[in-house]
Amino acid sequence: MTYADTTHDVRDPELPGRLLTTERDALIPLLRARPDDDFALATLACPGWTVRDVLAHCAAALTRVVEGRFEQGGFSPEANDRDIAERADWTNARVLDELERGMTEAGAAIARAGGALDGVALGEWVHSGDVRDALGAPGAYGxxxxxxxxxxxxxxxxxxxxxxxxxxxxxxxxxxxxxxxxxxxxxxxxxxxxxxxxxxxxxxxxxxxxxxxxxxxxxxxxxxxx
Missing domain, CATH: 3.30.1050 (Nonspecific Lipid-transfer Protein; Chain A)
Incomplete structure (x- = not known):
């Protein structure tokens, strides 16, 4: 049996951006249609984080990528907690606005990074699955x-x-x-x-x-x- 080997293929620099925009087009409308109470649901995949916390983290991480801001701990747990805290008084709609912009714009920055940030796109897609899982929505990790x-x-x-x-x-x-x-x-x-x-x-x-x-x-x- 021949196994598809993508580990040594020529990198497609546009692939992470396509993954993000594909998920954006499916996830953002789903979230905008949910009541505010759903954003307070706990996530099994990220203990201690609510759906809103995961979304705030994702939005902040993509903003960091777009703006090239990786100082002060980058994507460390401390930086993630700080990003979430900084958005504590935002409306859910504002968090989604930032997330939508990030999923739209981060692909270009990831492409330019030569592969170093490809894992960010994968992590964002996985977190989308975490949110779907918490909401009981179809398509988690798929x-x-x-x-x-x-x-x-x-x-x-x-x-x-x-x-x-x-x-x-x-x-x-x-x-x-x-x-x-x-x-x-x-x-x-x-x-x-x-x-x-x-x-x-x-x-x-x-x-x-x-x-x-x-x-x-x-x-x-x-x-x-x-």
Whole structure:
């Protein structure tokens, strides 16, 4: 069986921006239609953060990318908490306005960064899944951007030197290769759907009733954000 290997392909600098705008077009209308009470819901994926907190963090991070502001801790937990606190008195609509602008404009800055910020686009897309999950909305860690997200995931795991993993995806035609073979570890094997694979690599909770097979690695070993 031949596995699609996106870790060593020529980088498409426009891919992160396309992922962000694709998710923008789906997520922002969904959020603008939700009542304010929904923004106060807790998120399972980000303990201690509400839906609004996640959105404020995402909006601030993308603004930092657009403006090239990575000083004072960059994307550290302290900087993230400060960004959220700075937006505490904003309306939900204003947070969404900033998020929409960021998802629209950050792609160009990410493209210019030569790959160093590609993971930001992937992280923003994962956080979109966190929000959908908390709201009980469909498409968490999936949707139209899934193909682009998997391409970025393969590239990020390769850059980070993660253990090579061969993924046979129930809902995708082509199997996928993630990670890097240079570490010398025996390749791991995953069988299941693509959204579950994203959850594992993002360190997100596994919903009840979802089954998958993972051999040759532990789920916690896959986490790219841990």
């Amino acid at each position: 949707g139209q951007g899934l193909g682009s997200a998997l391409t970025l995931l393969a590239r990020v795991t390769g850059q980070k030197g993660h253990q090579l993993l061969h993924a046979d995806l129930d809902d995708r035609d082509d199997p996928l290769r993630l990670g890097d073979a240079s570490g010398g570890l025996t390749p791991a094997r995953y069988i299941g759907d693509a959204a579950m694979l994203v959850r594992l690599y993002a360190g997100r909770p596994v919903p009840g009733g979802v089954t998958y097979e993972l051999a040759g690695a532990k789920a916690e070993d896959l986490n790219i954000f841990g």
